[in-house]
Amino acid sequence: MGRLFGTDGVRGVANADLTAELALGLSVAAAHVLAEAGTFAGHRATAVVGRDPRASGEFLEAAVVAGLASAGVDVLRVGVLPTPAVAHLTGALGADLGVMLSASHNAMPDNGIKFFARGGHKLADELEDRIESVYAEHRTGAPWDRPTGAGVGRVRDYDEGLDQYVAHLVGVLPNRLDGLKIVLDEAHGAASRVSPEAFARAGAELVTIGAVPDGLNINDGCGSTHLDLLKAAVVEHGAHLGIAHDGDADRCLAVDHTGAEVDGDQILAVLALAMREREALRSDTVVATVMSNLGFKLAMEREGIRFVQTGVGDRYVLEAMKEHGYALGGEQSGHVIILDHATTGDGTLTGLMLAARVAQTGRTLRDLAGVMERLPQVLINVPDVDKSRVTTSAELATAVAEAERELGSTGRVLLRSSGTEPLVRVMVEAADIEQARSVAGRLADSVKSALG
Known part of the structure; x- marks a missing residue:
């Protein structure tokens, strides 16, 4: 069995890769690891469990709840809420662990399990490894230590979660959104109730699209991975800006009043300046990944803000x-x-903070986002290849070296394996868009040839 945990939990096609049996077993293992033996140490462990609206989330939620309760963990079932809401409630309610069922921006047939430790924090690699180890040990025959009688976990619905989370979001805003007209695209996902409620309480006038989830339409032609509907709606309704989330609302992209996209780099740049102005940007530093546009780095340097870079x-x-x-x-x-x-x-929090900056300054989002100029960047996903060999293929290394020589100091190349899908991502950045496209196309062909 290969490693179950990817870059963001355990993910796969629901009822094929991600089965009820796997969800149940992983939940029992997580209970033993994250609750530190729970009732066995005299402590009554508690878990917060939420999901996005995918149809498969219904049976996977049942499996997760059953696994946790069978391990002696009390379960607070919060229903359909964003991933960051489950993380927040895990910390706010003092729970021992949190579980979110979602495949984020992936298509509806997929689903995933994300675990949170005490305080609502994502798991370190060593904790994921321990959960996998415990799961594998018992999968091969070792019996679980199961409580009986009053020792089994109790399950109840926690309906207060939505209001508690929304109150938190609105409560941390530096200013209200009165006077702003905003279009929200909820991707028919987990924030379909939360995000409109939060923006409305903060004073915005709203137009909402993609907010009628039926279990099958999540991310379907809408949300942060499909911005065309949002762009059209912003222009049609004369809105100041538009906000788009993905299926579990842990991300946010935006659209300015002209219908132009404002990506994560630009949002970070706007928020960094706003937070520095409020003396909330500690060490005058912002953290981003190697995928960030070179224009972001140049803008932060120009504004006197330090840029720390990490892996994707x-x-x-x-x-x-x-x-x-x-x-x-x-x-x-x-x-x-x-x-x-x-x-x-947290996509809802990000959107609120971005809108708050527009309201506070009286400037358009287009003007604010102009703090950085995006250099042409081409990203090509190459599917159905052996992504495990992306860093070891000599043929591919030669192709990358040739591309880097061609680009020189005015561009860069980045190849990486997807953590959730069987594909390799090819990213090329250059001063000229046609050069970026040409180099990216040749590298994509090289990936197919070397890893196909």
């Missing part, structure tokens, strides 16, 4: 932030972490 994945951004006490970090994809108010990327 919001967990690595978060690790750097926690280790050094930084307050702001994120990814170009729209995962933005505001550590004073969230333990993970």
